[in-house]
Amino acid sequence: MRNRGEYTPLFETKNGRGNFIYRLFAISLFVSICFIWFYRFNHIIIITTNYTQEKNGGNWVWLGLFAAELWFGFYWILTQALRWNRVFRQTFKNRLSQRYEHMLPKVDIFVCTANPVIEPPIMVINTVLSVMSYDYPSEKMSVYLSDDGGSELTFYALLEASTFAKHWVPFCKRFKVEPRSPAAYFNTTLHSSSDSLSDINFANELAIVKKLYNEMERRIKDATELKRVPNEARLKHEGFSQWDSYSSPRDHGTILQILFHKKDPNNSKDVDGFILPTLVYLAREKRPQYHHNFKAGAINSLLRVSSIISNGKIILTVDCDMYSNNSESIRDALCFFMDEEKGHEIAYVQFPQNFENVTKNDLYSSALLLVSEVEFHGADGCGGPLYIGTGCFHKRESLCGMKFSDEYRHNWMNEDDLFIEANLHELEEKSKDLASCSYEENTLWGKEMGLKYGCPVEDVISGLSIQSQGWKSVYYNPPRKAFLGVAPTSLLQVLVQHKRWSEGDFQILLSKYSPAWYGFGRISFGLQMGYCAYCLWAPNCLATLYYSIIPSLYLIKGINLFPKMSNPWFIPYAYIIIGETIYSLLEFLSSGGTFKGWWNDLRIWLYKRTSSYLYAFSDTILKLFGFSDPVFTITSKVSEEEVSKRHEKEIMEFGTSSPMFTILATLAMLNLFCLVSVLKDAILRDGGFGAYEKMGLQVMLCGFLVLINLPIYQGLFLRKDSGKLPSSLAMKSTTLALALFISFRFV
Numbered sequence: 035m036r037n038r039g040e041y042t043p044l045f046e047t048k049n050g051r052g053n054f055i056y057r058l059f060a061i062s063l064f065v066s067i068c069f070i071w072f073y074r075f076n077h078i079i080i081i082t083t084n085y086t087q088e089k090n091g092g093n094w095v096w097l098g099l100f101a102a103e104l105w106f107g108f109y110w111i112l113t114q115a116l117r118w119n120r121v122f123r124q125t126f127k128n129r130l131s132q133r134y135e136h137m138l139p140k141v142d143i144f145v146c147t148a149n150p151v152i153e154p155p156i157m158v159i160n161t162v163l164s165v166m167s168y169d170y171p172s173e174k175m176s177v178y179l180s181d182d183g184g185s186e187l188t189f190y191a192l193l194e195a196s197t198f199a200k201h202w203v204p205f206c207k208r209f210k211v212e213p214r215s216p217a218a219y220f221n222t223t224l225h226s227s228s229d230s231l232s233d234i235n236f237a238n239e240l241a242i243v244k245k246l247y248n249e250m251e252r253r254i255k256d257a258t259e260l261k262r263v264p265n266e267a268r269l270k271h272e273g274f275s276q277w278d279s280y281s282s283p284r285d286h287g288t289i290l291q292i293l294f295h296k297k298d299p300n301n302s303k304d305v306d307g308f309i310l311p312t313l314v315y316l317a318r319e320k321r322p323q324y325h326h327n328f329k330a331g332a333i334n335s336l337l338r339v340s341s342i343i344s345n346g347k348i349i350l351t352v353d354c355d356m357y358s359n360n361s362e363s364i365r366d367a368l369c370f371f372m373d374e375e376k377g378h379e380i381a382y383v384q385f386p387q388n389f390e391n392v393t394k395n396d397l398y399s400s401a402l403l404l405v406s407e408v409e410f411h412g413a414d415g416c417g418g419p420l421y422i423g424t425g426c427f428h429k430r431e432s433l434c435g436m437k438f439s440d441e442y443r444h445n446w447m448n449e450d451d452l453f454i455e456a457n458l459h460e461l462e463e464k465s466k467d468l469a470s471c472s473y474e475e476n477t478l479w480g481k482e483m484g485l486k487y488g489c490p491v492e493d494v495i496s497g498l499s500i501q502s503q504g505w506k507s508v509y510y511n512p513p514r515k516a517f518l519g520v521a522p523t524s525l526l527q528v529l530v531q532h533k534r535w536s537e538g539d540f541q542i543l544l545s546k547y548s549p550a551w552y553g554f555g556r557i558s559f560g561l562q563m564g565y566c567a568y569c570l571w572a573p574n575c576l577a578t579l580y581y582s583i584i585p586s587l588y589l590i591k592g593i594n595l596f597p598k599m600s601n602p603w604f605i606p607y608a609y610i611i612i613g614e615t616i617y618s619l620l621e622f623l624s625s626g627g628t629f630k631g632w633w634n635d636l637r638i639w640l641y642k643r644t645s646s647y648l649y650a651f652s653d654t655i656l657k658l659f660g661f662s663d664p665v666f667t668i669t670s671k672v673s674e675e676e677v678s679k680r681h682e683k684e685i686m687e688f689g690t691s692s693p694m695f696t697i698l699a700t701l702a703m704l705n706l707f708c709l710v711s712v713l714k715d716a717i718l719r720d721g722g723f724g725a726y727e728k729m730g731l732q733v734m735l736c737g738f739l740v741l742i743n744l745p746i747y748q749g750l751f752l753r754k755d756s757g758k759l760p761s762s763l764a765m766k767s768t769t770l771a772l773a774l775f776i777s778f779r780f781v
């Protein structure tokens with residue numbers, strides 16, 4: 035037994051390197067921002083009192099710029115909470131096994147899928163197989179697949195996967211293969227000559243499971259293409275009869291099947307005779323007259339169903355497109371929960387969302403590099419990261435609404451199951467009741483228990499509410515990524531995804547669970563700021579649009595809106611531009627990005643702000659007045675061949691007409707017209723470029739906007755492939771931009 039003196043923690047926390055230097059830099063930047071505010075404010079007074087408004091372009095232009103700069107400064111201050119105190123975590127898994135190997139807690143794993151077309155069954159079962167083969171005692175693991183699409187095809191795929199698992203799980207454990215998603219594994223071994231390949235035994239086994247996998251993949255893909263389950267499979271498994279009364283994905287009874295369970299040992303063993311993890315398929319009841327509450331509703335059903343089937347104390351939620359890339363992740367998470375000194379404070383351990391399908395320079399900035407490599411470490415330093423819905427381990431108690439108490443210590447000893455005497459069939463029938471539509475009527479589910487309802491980003495609001503109950507959370511970002519998903523591979527997918535996120539986050543700010551007032555006094559002030567930085571994504575659109583239109587238009591009128599280069603007030607502007615550029619570049623490179631990736635990130639930053647956020651902002655405002663209903667748009671996770679070829683070559687994918695593209699293209703064209711007109715004047719007029727010296731910043735801003743929009747000009751006029759911008763959209767945006775330009779230039 036250890037005695038108290040030689041306590042060694044199961045994890046350690048280190049401060050980020052460079053935190054001190056960063057703080058100095060941030061303070062200097064803040065001083066410059068204050069100078070700019072002062073300059074703007076002062077100038078408005080001067081032009082108002084001297085009646086020089088006409089010459090200066092009118093008072094409102096300056097007020098608008100002042101407002102935009104106030105906003106940018108204020109928003110920048112909020113983001114400092116995510117950078118000021120970055121912390122990094124490390125776990126000691128060997129200490130965990132030394133102390134607790136024989137009393138590891140039960141873990142329930144929830145995999146969520148919603149649509150068999152967007153999320154193909156073969157992808158779903160690869161995720162299921164990867165989590166079934168975690169390096170963890172099988173009898174302590176249960177895997178639940180929640181199928182909100184209620185699809186026979188997904189059920190069929192899971193049946194196939196359960197047969198394959200009898201070979202796959204022992205194969206993984208015997209040879210310690212990584213990663214444990216079969217698709218990913220067979221993809222990597224193709225081009226890596228592992229030395230264990232020389233092991234004849236291994237080579238044989240590999241050939242066998244590979245063949246089994248390929249056959250299974252073929253059957254599942256065929257069924258998916260034909261949209262029909264083969265008859266012989268239907269006859270073989272009685273579970274399909276549950277679809278007899280099924281009318282549509284929105285109208286069916288509870289479909290639940292326990293595929294593996296220790297109460298059915300004969301059927302639940304792998305080929306080596308060891309018990310497999312419990313495996314359950316669930317499509318909760320859906321009826322048109324009941325709101326199903328999207329993923330939050332699905333997870334809450336799973337929470338109840340799992341509580342009588344396995345009742346694991348730790349719950350992992352993972353999206354069906356994120357396979358486990360590290361078989362030891364459960365142990366990593368347990369190092370936090372089971373740490374004797376700090377473990378009792380921690381409600382959840384969030385892993386980053388990483389992606390398999392991002393190209394080297396991440397054209398759409400879909401890897402969210404800065405969020406996962408910088409900002410979440412900062413949030414962790416303020417009390418804990420947000421819950422992002424996938425790749426997150428929870429304590430069941432805190433997820434179900436328990437308040438934190440410093441005295442309470444978790445009992446990790448495994449208790450016996452409830453309903454120990456019930457047989458499998460009784461267990462299934464009981465579980466079905468728990469997943470029915472009417473079960474939640476007049477209960478606290480969705481309000482104080484489980485995930486919160488009524489918000490498109492239910493995860494974030496649920497995480498916030500857990501933190502508001504006094505719990506801490508932990509961000510664990512190991513060098514070898516724990517979960518790998520599929521990133522969106524076209525511009526529109528990215529923009530739509532961000533519209534949904536920013537809209538949901540903005541709604542949280544306006545809801546009763548707002549981090550601004552609900553969180554007040556319940557979470558740290560820094561964390562409140564951090565949450566607000568995400569919740570205020572959407573309103574960023576106003577200031578950004580103003581900045582990318584007005585200065586360029588006033589440029590062609592020859593009206594100067596910024597200090598001249600010879601003016602001392604130019605210095606704070608220059609300092610911020612140069613300082614932020616260098617800093618953001620360094621930050622991006624040190625997070626593992628490339629120079630081109632940084633430039634792409636900047637472009638997507640601009641596009642999100644001028645299109646996604648604009649839509650999110652206006653939709654939210656409209657909704658406040660009761661105009662439209664929340665719609666949950668799933669971003670597609672499959673892509674055609676041609677599209678993925680362009681994706682690999684990092685050619686921007688437009689392809690369709692979307693109002694979002696019209697906005698982007700119009701802005702791009704407008705700035706192009708302005709820049710061309712200015713350059714033409716500068717060359718033809720006597721004054722030459724000297725006349726524009728005083729407008730240096732405005733010319734630079736306009737030039738930057740043109741430069742960053744190069745892919746749009748190519749998409750509008752130069753490309754011939756199917757991924758270009760449609761010509762009708764080119765016409766529309768050019769006409770719009772030209773009209774705006776002419777009315778400013780000549781009127």
Ligand SMILES: *[C@@H]1O[C@H](CO)[C@@H](O)[C@H](O)[C@H]1NC(C)=O
Nearest residue numbers: 390391520523671672673678
């Ligand atoms: C993801 O990337 C891999 C390799 O780059 C490719 O084979 C696969 O088709 C891609 N998947 C999707 C859904 O884009």
Ligand SMILES: *[C@@H]1O[C@H](CO)[C@@H](O)[C@H](O)[C@H]1NC(C)=O
Nearest residue numbers: 212213359360388513514515
């Ligand atoms: C995924 O795991 C493999 C080992 O199985 C590792 O080589 C690879 O680097 C991991 N991927 C990422 C993105 O960390």
